[in-house]
Amino acid sequence: MFTDCYCTQFRRASHGLTRVYDAALKPVGLRITQFSLLRSLGRLGEATSTQVAAELSLDRTTISRNVKLLIDAGWVDVIEDGSSGRERPMRLNPAGQRKIAEALPYFNDAQKMVEQGIGAFLSSPSDDRLMQALVNLQQFAGEALDPA
Numbered sequence: 001m002f003t004d005c006y007c008t009q010f011r012r013a014s015h016g017l018t019r020v021y022d023a024a025l026k027p028v029g030l031r032i033t034q035f036s037l038l039r040s041l042g043r044l045g046e047a048t049s050t051q052v053a054a055e056l057s058l059d060r061t062t063i064s065r066n067v068k069l070l071i072d073a074g075w076v077d078v079i080e081d082g083s084s085g086r087e088r089p090m091r092l093n094p095a096g097q098r099k100i101a102e103a104l105p106y107f108n109d110a111q112k113m114v115e116q117g118i119g120a121f122l123s124s125p126s127d128d129r130l131m132q133a134l135v136n137l138q139q140f141a142g143e144a145l146d147p148a
Contacts, residue, residue, distance in 0.1 A: 024110035
């Protein structure tokens with residue numbers, strides 16, 4: 001069903017993309033949300049749930065709930081730093097690094113599937129224009145909602 005609402009169309013596309021990535025990552029027992037969290041922690045090194053949430057532009061409670069699954073799976077360690085703060089830092093451990101490496105070929109397959117699905121709109125594989133448009137949209141939304 002067609003609608004001219006950008007938000008609805010982006011939400012539908014997002015749901016479809018999530019299904020593509022989840023299906024691709026299923027053989028390694030990950031969902032795209034988990035894979036993204038693992039990679040985010042890998043980029044950040046040591047981070048709190050709030051920092052990871054900011055990195056991924058997601059709600060902190062969503063991150064906390066999903067990080068618990070990664071901790072329980074043995075891929076992420078909570079750092080006991082002796083502080084009494086509510087949020088303790090965490091980091092990707094060697095098992096988590098191995099999980100990313102195991103999942104990467106499946107993630108890359110999903111990336112290729114997405115590129116093929118939108119290939120008619122791109123001038124070349126991995127066309128930077130699409131990624132730049134998505135980054136610009138994120139920045140625009142952030143600035144529109146938080147005009148400092």
